[in-house]
Amino acid sequence: MADEDWDVDGGESSNFDEDMAAAWEAELANEAEADLDPSNMTQSAAGSERILNQDEIDSLLGFSLEDEDDGKGSGIRSIINSAHVSYERLPMLEVVFDRLVRLLTTSLRNFTSDNVEVSLDSIASMRFGDYLNSIPLPAILAVFRARQLDNYGLVTVDSNLIYSIVDVLLGGRRGTAAMRVEGRPYTTIERMLVTRLVEVILADAKKAFNPLTEVDFDLDRIETNPRFAAIAQPANAAILVRLRVDMEDRGGRCELMLPYATLEPIRKMLLQNFMGEKFGNDNIWEGHLATEIWTAPTNVRVVMDEFEQPLGRMMSLEVGDTLLMNVGQNSKVSLRCGDIYLTEGQIGRIGKKVAVRVEAPLEGVAKKRLVESKI
Structure with missing residues (x-):
């Protein structure tokens, strides 16, 4: 009896497993058919994503009549065109x-x-x-x-x-x-x-x-x-x-x-x-700069004569040697500021001091000397 009861219970358990497997296969087949149905696909897509209309697509791409009239772009078209013309601002x-x-x-x-x-x-x-x-x-x-x-x-x-x-x-x-x-x-x-x-x-x-x-x-x-x-x-x-x-x-x-x-x-x-309107001019700074320039100290040199001598002779000079210059009593001397020639004058004496009398305007003589140097 024990053997027979075991055979009956074993048969019932195997039949139950086969029924469960058949039920699962049927359920999987139904789900696959539902996924392949186009109406179900459209409904699921519409539920998850929203379809853009034509105006939204044009705005995204940057195609608009208003942008054409204004000469301005937007969207993807603006990004593309910005790479074509990119110049400095003036x-x-x-x-x-x-x-x-x-x-x-x-x-x-x-x-x-x-x-x-x-x-x-x-x-x-x-x-x-x-x-x-x-x-x-x-x-x-x-x-x-x-x-x-x-x-x-x-x-x-x-x-x-x-x-x-x-x-x-x-x-x-x-x-x-x-x-x-x-x-x-x-x-x-x-x-x-x-x-x-x-x-x-x-x-x-x-x-x-x-x-x-x-x-x-x-x-x-x-x-x-x-x-x-x-x-x-x-x-x-x-x-x-x-x-x-x-x-x-x-x-x-x-x-x-x-x-x-x-x-x-x-x-x-x-x-x-x-x-x-004056494009950056500052009147206060210009006036201050002009005042400082007019009051700036300037060193003026009086040059009586210039001549060239060999370096050996200059190195052999001793105390008491005399250098002769081609300058007479009425010869004119030149006035210079650094290396810049200004004008010429006549040397003289006032009391115990040596003086120079300016005898020509600065601009005219400077131009004349510049022309002579070029010639």
Whole structure:
């Protein structure tokens, strides 16, 4: 009986194990089918991650119409573009163009006899080739030459400002927008009026640079095709200044392009900081420096004659030896400060002291002696 009972219990335990294994296999199969179901995958993904819409994708990548208009980028596009154009900042250049805006506002009011407001939109660095490709046509491009800097620059006037200037100068009505006639080249009258506008801008640009350095901007030529206005290599860096001109309900944009090669001769001046309109001049320090210079002690030597002698003779001089000089009673002596020749005079005596009477101005005689030494 014990053996039979053992056989029954062993059979029951084996059947129970087989049932448990079958149940586990069925449960695993159901879980695998649930994971492979696409609807379940979408629901689980939606629960864990949020899908971006088109506006959020554009903002992430930096593609926005507002950024295009402002000339600023954002997102990934801003990071990419920042590696292309990275140049040093020129603090004094901002002061020069602020001064240009103030001068240009007054000049254009006198030029158009209208209420004109000029504002500075932006100052940016970019490649010259990228700027030529971004110019909206039709437009007029004026190439000018900076005489003292021995290089060129570019003034671009867009179509809105061209038609507004023509309308104002030829007596158009106020309160109506300037008419734009697309699909035709600019007439001779329009080109001449824009040329006068560019001359006014260049004249004010010269005045704006005057406190810093003297620069003459001469108009070289007028172009309507950007390909003929290539004043630098496409990869060269340049400064782009965007100006906005508003005449009541009319106006447009004017852009000033200066390659870095043009500004290179005055780069050190443009790198300095400033204080107010006088570009760093300190009147108190200048007055103190002038006072100290005028009161500084100076040693003046009177040289009667100069001659050359062999070193052996000078080494053999003894007490009582005489050196003869080519100086007479009425000969003139020279006055020097260190090694610098100042002037000449006549030697004499006042009481028990030897005196020298200055007989020529310092500047004239010094120049004459410098010319004689060069000859």
